[in-house]
Amino acid sequence: MANIERSAPVSARRERRATPGQHLIGACRLFGTSLCLLAALSACRSLPDDRKPDLPGTTDNWTAYGGTSDETHFSTLTQINDGNVAQLGLAWAYDLPTMISAVGAPLEVAGTVYLGVGYTHLYALDARTGRKKWDYDPEVTKVAGPKLRMGWGVRGIAYDNGKIFAGTQDGRLLAVDAATGKLLWSIQTTEPGDGRTISGAPRTFNGKVIIGNGGADFTNSRGYVTTYDQKTGRQLWRFFVVPGDPAKGFENKAMEMAAKTWTGEWWKWGGGGNPWNAMTYDKETNLVFIGTGNGAPQNQAIRSPGGGDNLFLCSVVALDADTGEYVWHYQINPGETWDYNATMDISLATIDIAGERRKVLFTAPKNGFFYVIDRKTGRLLSAEPYTEQTWASKIDLQNGRPVENPDARFRLGSFDLRPAMSGGHNWHAMSFSPKTGLVYIPTLHAMRKYDVRNVDIAGWKRADPPNSANGYALPPDAELPAPPPFAGSIQAWDPVNQRARWSVPLKGLINGGTATTAGNLLFQGYADGQFTARSADTGKLLWSFDAHNGIVGQPITYMAGGRQYVTVVAGYGTTAAVQGRMSSQFGWDYRTQHRRVLTFVLGGRVMLPTGEKTEAVQPIVDPSFKIAADKASRGFAIYVQNCVHCHGPAAIAGGQAPDLRASPVSLDAEAFHAVVAGGALESLGMPKFDEFSASELEALRHYIRRRADQTATPSK
Ligand code: HEC
CATH class of the missing domain: 2.140.10.10 (Quinoprotein alcohol dehydrogenase-like superfamily)
Known part of the structure; x- marks a missing residue:
């Protein structure tokens, strides 16, 4: 265990140093000796410790969220390239447990893949085999209290000087020993x-x-x-x-x-x-x-x-x-x-x-x-x-x-805003390839109607459900229209001429982050469960892999033992999972989706289990439950303020939490009260809402039951 930092670096060190050296030889031929000496000196001075990248993209590791500190998500590696990517296959898969979201960006340092997923559950896996070296759970659900209600899960971690750094939902910053997984310090x-x-x-x-x-x-x-x-x-x-x-x-x-x-x-x-x-x-x-x-x-x-x-x-x-x-x-x-x-x-x-x-x-x-x-x-x-x-x-x-646009500030009472609040681009990593000169943007195409009519601006209070959400009128309590065939895209943007070089429409609004390589490759996972490699200069699809789950996180690539690997976490959660029917169309249900760390190598032959199917959940209908319209409407307002970002708009979940229409819990008042107000499932990530009165809880139940009834015919 204690040796993981040391066991792999020998080869990693060799691989790393070869690169600047080769560049130097080339430079010497070009510029003659004096310049060459200067270059050699500055190269020596800038040679950092083995684990730390210096110049953007000159490392064989992926030690920072964006690859290197320049946050370009670009790698200089070329072993896997546009000529051979068709031979890419699975080297190993590591199964993750059920959790709020498995979208965290991995890192790779000297033969170990590090990642934080869910509520900052940290893992260290052998980069070549996927064997677990350690894991560390900061037990966020035990201490987060009301902060659990804003749960998105963690999106990334950091590495430096032998330590992994990670933030938690409850506001801690942790430093963990990268070799052992032991907590070194924790600060609120x-x-x-x-x-x-x-x-x-x-x-x-x-x-x-x-x-x-x-x-x-x-x-x-x-x-x-x-x-x-x-x-x-x-x-x-x-x-x-x-x-x-x-x-x-x-x-x-x-x-x-x-x-x-x-x-x-x-x-x-x-x-x-x-x-x-x-x-x-x-x-x-x-x-x-x-x-x-x-x-x-x-x-x-x-x-x-x-x-x-x-x-x-x-x-x-x-x-x-x-x-x-x-x-x-x-x-x-x-x-x-x-x-x-x-x-x-x-x-x-x-x-x-x-x-x-x-x-x-x-x-x-x-x-x-x-x-x-x-x-x-x-x-x-x-x-x-x-x-x-x-x-x-x-x-x-x-x-x-x-x-x-003068109308954008609602002088007409409402405004159809594009991009919607989900943005034209959200946190899903864009990447920049200095080789193609292009920026790869996972792009979203959506509209949101903002309405200020009937909003009591002067009397507005936070968490005042009947009034409005965040200062705007509540969205209508209706199922959103069926999703368009393509609501997202991946585009290659020319930052100098400020125009798209190429663009490919994608299913789903939010797709995964991107990484590009000097091998003329663009790696990206999609909402529909495909993990892909495209030609970075033309956008042509060169390779794809059925990940058995939607991908929201970003890929990384690195060298280990002389071979180039690509790692991505398959998991559907956070912003991608909270778009109602837009997300649920793929069927990545909270309880049954396959959250996994997937790692690829040329010639990889590992297979994912066959027959892994995900099916759209079926709402449960109970004719003996008499739905009261006024209660359901009141429940809707409470739901929008408190439940929507995990259980989904219009009570259609997209994988971030169970679909409440299909849950038997809402059929039983006692069970529902125990879960929602009593915190019975808090340790599993369902926050406690102990301030709700009995009638508010009943209102929520009526709303959920109404949505189950309204959508009982299969609607993905
Ligand atoms: C931060 C995310 C989050 C929020 C906000 C949230 N939930 Fe949950 N909820 C969860 C998760 C995660 C679970 C699954 C826990 C488990 O594994 O059993 C869950 C489970 C449940 C269950 C049990 C479902 C089942 O079949 O086991 C009910 C009922 C429920 N939530 C109702 C609500 C209601 C009502 C609200 C709003 C007042 C709400 N939740 C807000 C995350 C959330």
Whole structure:
């Protein structure tokens, strides 16, 4: 056990060092000796410790969420390539237990695959065989309490200096020994009684580990990022995304500046801005770029009634990596009101724009525009829509601000917003290949009707079901229309010319994250259960594998024992599973879906069990249950506020939790009360709602029963 770090690195070390050496030989031939010496010196200086990648994409391991710290999800490996990928086969599969979501991005370091899934259950698996080396369960369901209600599960972890770092739903940051799986330290990064939760991956740099949080959708949350010392867990610096109560004084000049862009008593709502996903460290500028989230609550008229830009919501904020001090920001959606997170990948690249070599960052946030931003200054270089959008005519490059469609702020009472709140692109990794010069974006195509009629803006309260959800009218209590044949796509975006090079429609709204390789390959899993390799330059499908489950997570690739492997976690959960019929159409039921770690190698011959079928669940109908319309309607409002993001819109589940229409529990008042209010299944991930009165619980039961009746004929 203790030796796993040491057993594999010998070959890994050899493989790694061969690469810069080969480059040097080439450089010497080209430039002669003096330049060659210089190059050799700088190469020596930049040679990091064995496990740590230095230059983007020059490692045989996959030690960071985005491959390397540049978050491009690109690998220089070529053993598997567009010429031989047809021979790719399964090397091993590791079965995971039933859990809220198996979507966590794996890492690979020196022959070990690490991953965190569900409520941050950590696993270390032998990269060549899949044999378990250790697992560690931080027992989130025992301590999360009400924070369990916002459960998404974990999306990624970090590695540095022999330690695995991971955040938990209840707001802890953990450091675990990568060799043994022993907990080294655990720090509470959130405050008692707050609504902050963690689902995203920490990132590491300069001996530090940084973590953000989520919570703006459900609570009066004020987002921040915090860095800690990797060795001890001691807090180093914290940056708040939005200003707090001015009466208490501002933490720094940036907050003072930001406060001028807010109106009313915003701090009572927390403000939001929670950085729950993208945090990219740039060693060239020593900046950390933070992607910030939506407002809390989403409707700006409640949060900041006199308008204002509401800094630093929906922005990219650059912080000094040493001190956490504000350096620059670019606000993607001033005065955000549509849940338009700017928390999606921030990838670093150096590209030629108008004949000039520029160090830039790319981001494709929810709002549908692709942004190219100068890394040093934060200046917007270009922004064009990468998908259908209705809210802006363009982004003005002179002042960097969107030219909004005046109707988008609901002057007509409602607005058909594209992209929908799920975004044109969500957290599912996009990747950038310096070889093709293209960015691969898992794209979503959906519309959401926002309605402010009948919303009591002045009297709005959180968790006030009869009123509205997040400051907008409740969506209608009807089954969503049948899903369109293709609601997603994968597209190759040219960031210089700001247009799609190719695009392929995909079934399902949300598909998996992407990884690209120097072997001209794009790897991606789909909602329909296929894991695929496409030609990165043309988009041609070269290989696919039936994973027996939908894939939401992102693939990684690495060398182990001289062979190139590709690993992906098959599992259907989080954002992908909460789209009602859009998700349920594939039949990935919570209790029966096959959550697995799948690893591929050229010539791999392992087979998944045959006959693994998933069938759409059947609602249970009980004619003796007399449904009362008024109770069911009241139950609907409670359901939308409290249950929808796990059990699915219109009570149609997509794999994140059991389908309640098919559960016998709602037929029995006592059992239902024990589960929902009594916390009988809390240890398994079903949160406790002990504040519900008996009549509220009954209302929920009537709603669920009504939905079962309405959908009793098979509806996938
Ligand atoms: C954070 C996600 C989450 C939320 C929010 C949530 N649930 Fe659950 N629920 C679960 C999970 C996970 C299970 C399955 C636990 C298990 O394995 O038995 C479950 C199980 C149940 C069951 C038992 C189903 C069965 O057949 O065993 C009922 C009933 C239920 N939930 C009702 C509700 C209601 C009503 C709400 C809203 C008031 C709600 N849940 C909110 C995650 C959630």
